[in-house]
Amino acid sequence: MLYLAQVRKNEFLDQYQLHLLASQETEYCWSMISEEAFILLGKENTLSEKMLVLVELSPTGEVERIEDATNWILNVVQTYLTTGITPEFLQQEADKAENWRQSLTLQNQDLARRSLELEARREQIQALEESINREKTDQQDNS
Numbered sequence: 001m002l003y004l005a006q007v008r009k010n011e012f013l014d015q016y017q018l019h020l021l022a023s024q025e026t027e028y029c030w031s032m033i034s035e036e037a038f039i040l041l042g043k044e045n046t047l048s049e050k051m052l053v054l055v056e057l058s059p060t061g062e063v064e065r066i067e068d069a070t071n072w073i074l075n076v077v078q079t080y081l082t083t084g085i086t087p088e089f090l091q092q093e094a095d096k097a098e099n100w101r102q103s104l105t106l107q108n109q110d111l112a113r114r115s116l117e118l119e120a121r122r123e124q125i126q127a128l129e130e131s132i133n134r135e136k137t138d139q140q141d142n143s
Helices: 070-081 087-142
Strands: 002-010 015-026 029-032 038-042 052-057 063-068
Touching: 002 038, 015 052, 052 070
Parallel strands: none
Antiparallel strands: 002 015, 002 052, 015 029, 015 038, 052 063
């Protein structure tokens, strides 16, 4: 699993550790980690204190990969923050989409109702035509 973490120095152990800040849920969805979660890196670490990194952890919690998060953060800023996309804007767009969905559902229900009404009228007309044809046939037979 992918995490955003900050490199910290554990003074007591004289080692660097990763303070896990957020975890990736899906490609575009991250969750903040509310509890204090740390992973020791060991003494051979070459990362700078306070540096932000992306860290890939195995299911057992082993560090598989660490990379500087600078480019990733700049990409997030470029993609989402330079265009004015705010949580409020996203909520407004979600509300608009929900309103459109509801409107389309109502229109679809109305069209289905009209279609049923037209089918019923067509059947009535067809029944009337058959009735008229039978009456004509009966009149011709009686003449």
